[in-house]
Amino acid sequence: MAPAILGLLLFTLGPMAASFLLSFTEYNILTDPRWNGLANYEKLFNDKLFWQSLKVSAIYSVVSVPLGLVIALGLALLLNHKMRGIMVFRSVYYLPTVISGVGVAMLWRWLFNGDFGIINVLLRGVGIRGPNWLFDETWALVALIIASLWGIGGTMLIFLAGLQGIPQELYEAAEIDGAGRWRQFSSITLPMISHVTFFNLVLGVIGALQVFTDAYVITGGGPNNATLFLSVYLYRHAFQYLNFGYAAAVAWVLFLIVLALTLLVFKSSPLWVYYESERPGRG
Amino acid sequence: MGVRSAALPFWRTRRGQARLTSLAVLIIALAGSTLVLIPFFWMVSTSLKQASEVYLSPPVWFPNPPQWGNYVQAVTRVPFHLYAWNTTIIVGLVTIGTLFSCSLSAYGFARLAAPGKNFIFMLLLSTLMLPGAVTLAPTYLLFNALGWVGSFLPLIVPAYFGSAFFIFLLRQFYLTIPRELEEAATIDGANVYQIWWRIMMPLSYPVLATVVVFTFVGTYNDFFTPLIYLSDESKRTIAVALSYFQGSPRIGPQMHLLMAAVTISIVPPLILFIIAQRYFVRGIVMTGIKG
C-alpha cells in the first residue's frame, strides 16, 4: 500500500495542491502566476454564467444519476440469465462505451438532427413531432442526458459483476421458504449488491458533476448556455480565456460540493450497505 | 418427457417458467439492442458512402455501391500499423500496472488495519473529484521538470501507482469476501502477499475482468493525454489518429473517412470484451466456503 500512496501523492495530490494554490493567483499559463488572494472567488460568486453552469450541472446530475442507476441495474438483471447468446447482448449494450469521444460527438449531432436525425424520424413514426434537439434551449440538456444513458454499459457491467457474486443457494433457500420474485429481489438481490450500488452511486455523482466531453463536443455549451456544464465553463476559462487561476477557483468550489455530497453518501452507508465480511458475530 | 401433474399447465411448471423468462428476456433485450445499435448502424452506413452522399437530405441509409475503399483509405492515409503498435504498448503496460497496483492497494484498504486508513481512503477518493482541466497545467509542468514530456512515461507510470476509481471498486468487492478464508490461510503461515495472490485475486475474477476491460477501453480511447505529452508523429496512438480526422474549426471533417476509422477502431476493445466475458462466471465467490 505504501508505494501506491507515495506515487499518488506525487502524481495526483501534488498537482491538486498546486491547483489549489493557483486558485489564489492570476495565472495565464504563459507567464508566472501572480498572487491575488480571494479575487477569483469573489469574481465567481458574481458571475451569472457560474451560477448558470452550476444549475445546468445540478439538473443534469439529479436526473441522470438515478435514471442511470435504475436502467443499468435493470439491464444487468436482464442480462444475468444463463442463456445462449447472452454474451452477444452484453457486448451490444457495452459497445457504446467503446467508441472514443471524437466519433461519438459527430454521431450524436447527426442522430439528434431535427429533421432527418433518427430520433426524430422514429418519433415521427409514432406520430410525435420531435423538437430540434441541439438547438432548443429546453431539449438540448435532455438530449445530453439521453446520450449519457446510451453509455450506461459500464455501470451495467459493474452491477453484473456484483450480481455474479450472489450465491444461487440463497435464492433456492428463499424459494423453498415460499418467497416470491419480488421478495427475493428486495431481500436477497438488493442487499447483496449494495456494495456495488454504493460504488455506482458515489462514482455516478462524482462523474455526473464533471461530465465534459459530451457537452463540449456535442453542444459546445449552447444553445445560449443551456448546456453550459461547470466543467465546460471552467475549461473555457482555463484554456481559452487564459484565466487559469479563476478556473482553478471554480474547480475547487465544485470539488467542495462533490466532496460534501460524497461524504453524505458515505455517512448514510451503514444504513443500507451490506458487506459479507462484516457479518455480525464474526471476529 | 414423463407424466406431468395434470393440474399444472405448462407455463406454471418450473421449466415453463424458466422458458417464459428466457423468452421475455430475449424480447426485451432484443428491443433494447435495436435502440442501442441504431447509432452504430448509422456509423457503418456513413463509412460506406461517397463524399457527396454524406450530407444528402433525406439521408441515404444504404449507400449503393458501398465504398469499401474508404476503409482502405482510412488505414493507408496514416501509418496505422505504427499507431496500432504504440497503442498496444501503452494500453498493455497500463492495464497490467493498473490491475496489480490497484488490487494490492484495494486489499490493503479492505483488510489491513492502519491508522488513519479511512482518512487516506477519502483522500484517495478526493483525487477523482477535481476536474482534470485544472490539474493539467501543474501536472504538465511536473512531467516537464522530470524530463518526461515527449515520451510515453507520463502516460504509463502513473498507472503503476494505482487509480482511485479501481481501488475503490476492488475494495468494495474485497469487503464482501468473508474473513474465514484469510484467517485459515494466516494460521497456515501465509503472509499478506500470498493471501492476496492466492486467495483474493482468484475469488474476484468478474470484477478483475471488469477492471481490465475498463482500463483497456479508457486508455485505448484517451486522445487528450497523448496529444498533450506527445507531439512526434511516430508516437501517435489510434485514438490520436482518429482525432486528426476531424478537421479544424473552419474545415469540416471528411465524415465518411472518419466513420470508417472509428469503425475499425472499435474492433480491438470489442474482441477484448468478448474474451473477458469468460470470466463473468457466476458463483465463484461463495463455492468452497461452506463446510
Next chain:
Amino acid sequence: MAKQADHLARRLSRRQFLRGAAIGGAALTSGILAACGSSPTPSTGSTPASAPAQAPAEPTKIRALMWSNGPVIDENFKVRAQMFNEAFKGQYDLDLQLLPYDQYWPRIDLAYGSKNPYDLYFFDVQAYGHYRAGLLSNIQPYVDLAPELLNAEEYPVALYDAWRFDGSNLYGLPENIQVLALYYNRDLFDAEGLAYPDDTWTWDNVLDAATKLTKRNGDETTQWGLDVGVMDIWWGAQTLAWAMGGGFFDKIVEPTKFQVSDEVNVQALTFLRDLIFVHKVAPTKTQRSATAQDIGIFQTGKVAMFFDGSWAISGFQDVSFKWDMAPLPMWKDKRVSAYWLGGQVIPKDSKVIDAAFAFARWSATTYQKTMAGNHDWIPIARSARESEEMYVGQPAGLRSVLATIEGARLGDFYSRNNQQIFGEVLLPTFDLMFLGTITPEEAAKKIDEEANALLAKG
C-alpha cells in the same frame, strides 16, 4: 506580490536546471552557429536560399507547430517542411508538428509555461494574448533587412497594419489570406433561368433572386433562395455594417468601445435578420440545422446562395451539383469584405529566431507558388495569387472574389480578453438575435453593455 511568483519560478527552474543545462548548451551552441551563419543580409538578393559565410557544423533545429486540418492538408504541410529542409539542407532542420486545433493552443501555452516555447507557430487570434503577455518577438528588424517582403506591388502591405500590434512594428509575418464570398448553386439558378451573381450585384439583386428561388410546398419550404451563412456571425454581419458606413467597434487593435447600437449598425443587423423572418427567403438557425449539419446546408443542394469564407472551397469539392462563387454583394455602391491574415509568429525566447524567420520568409516568398497549386490556403503574394496554378480546377468566380482583398478590413479585433468577448458576448447574443428571440436593438444594447464591461476589465 511578486515574491510568490518568484518562489514558484525559482523552484521549478532549479529542478529543471541540470536537464536544461544539457539541452540549453546544445541549443546555445547551434544557436550561436546559426546566428553567425545565417544573419538576414540582403546581399544575396531576393532568394532566401543564401549560402552563409561559414556553414555550421550541424543544421539548426527549428521546432514549429501548426494545427491539423485533416489528412489531406496535413500532408501538404509535411511536404512543405520537407521542401524547406531540402532548400536549406545542412543549414536548417525544420521539425513541423501538427496537432488538432483543440490541443494546439493548450500545447503552445504549456510550452511557454514550462519555459520551453516553440520556435515558431502559426497565427490565430489567440496569439494576440501571447503578444500582450510580452512573449512574441518583434520581427520588424528582420523584415527591414528583407525589403522584398514589404513590396507594395507584390503584397497587400496596407492590410499588414493589423499585425503591427504596437502601432508600428510587425509581430507576425503574413503568408496567406482569406476573404468572404457569396457561393451559389448554378443548377438551381439554371432551373429558374436567372443570371448568375457577379461583382455588379447589390443586396437588392440578391433579395430579388432569393425570392424567386425560394420554393414552398404548403407550409414547408423545400428550397431556400439563400442561407445567411456566416452573416449571422458578428464578423460576417459587420461587412454589411461597413458597407453602410458603420462598424461595431472603434478600432481593431485594442478597441476601447463597442458601438453596435449605432443606428447604421442596427440597420445592417435588421436587414440580415429580415431576410429570415420578414422576407422568409433564408432558413432560421433551427430550420437550417434541421435540414443539414452545422456545416452542410449548401452541400445538400437546398439553398441557391450561401455566404461563407474562401476557406470553404475545399469542402464543396465533392458536392453533386455545379456551383460557383462571387464577391459579397454591394450595398448601394459600396462593398467591404472581411479579410484574415495567416502566418507565423516567433516567440521572443526562442533560441533560433533567425532560423525561424528564415522559414517565415521562405513561406511568404518561395513557397507561395506551391501554396497556390495546393488550393488549400490562398497565398498572400500577388504573383502567386494571380498565377495560372491558382485557378486550375477552382471555381471561375474566385478571381473576382480575390480582387476584393484590396479595401477589405480585418474580420477580428485584438484585445487581451477577446476570446471571452467572442465566446460570452458576441456568439450567444448573435445566436439569440438570429433565432428571433431578441430584436437587433436589444441585441446591440446587450453587446455594447457586456463587451464594454469586459474591455474595461482587461
